[in-house]
Amino acid sequence: MFVLSILKHTVKIEPTALGRDFTEALVERLNRQFANYVIPNVGLCITFYDFKKYGASYILPGDASTHTPVLFRYVVFQPMINEILEGNILRSNQEGITISMQFFSDITVAPDKLPAVSKFDESVQVWRWEYQNENGDITPFYMDPGKRVRFKVLSVKYQNVEPGAPPEATKAMTIEASMFDMGLGCVAWWEPQCASELKQEANDPSEDE
Incomplete structure (x- = not known):
């Protein structure tokens, strides 16, 4: 019924959140974006589980936000046939x-x-x-x-x-x-x-x- 799906995403953290714990800010942003979201042929995203890998954060020209590539696992509702x-x-x-x-x-x-x-x-x-x-x-x-x-x-x-x-x-x-x-x-x-x-x-x- 529930599985851990490996997903990748580039997380944008606004300047107002840069004073917080960086990992907590990443998790909050991922949950805001993915919780209750259906990924076709994967399932319904429920909640963040853990990180597998961080990439180097970067800032785009004219944008004070940080952008961080991450590889993470997310709890997904993925019912199986005959379950x-x-x-x-x-x-x-x-x-x-x-x-x-x-x-x-x-x-x-x-x-x-x-x-x-x-x-x-x-x-x-x-x-x-x-x-x-x-x-x-x-x-x-x-x-x-x-x-x-x-x-x-x-x-x-x-x-x-x-x-x-x-x-x-x-x-x-x-x-x-x-x-x-x-x-x-x-x-x-x-x-x-x-x-x-x-x-x-x-x-x-x-x-x-």
Whole structure:
């Protein structure tokens, strides 16, 4: 899920920061520039890790700022295909479920990738899994917003975001996921100690875990 990516960049430090610890100033500048930034085919940058190499600082004519080439490692969110991750349901509609991992929320599960058989309840705008036992009895388990879910990464897509692009085209990184397989979906479904709560929940879709 998280990897250390080696990146290189020339860091500009303004004169107002030259009285500070130079390394701290470099790290702050790198985090300001890279944190929450998506590098295509690499992933979502999270935070600075360490330096591998410094270059000699230089000053350009007419510019009092220093410019320092650096080679550094950065913590990157780089989900792998078929990797199992966890998050919380952010919202639902007829097109599926959106999941958030707090630092990243462009994770979608299409209707055909939800547990079989799942149906969308228009009255509460929530998907429910209609679990059928050996006797053919059906128990609905609701996938309410906020619930903890386990999902499998199916694909990771990147796109270049152009200035002024419409909202649907401003997602630099998206994950298509599945909750279809055994053990996926709401985490509470697979915890024996929650069995009694799940039975009660089946009769009240608005009840929290």
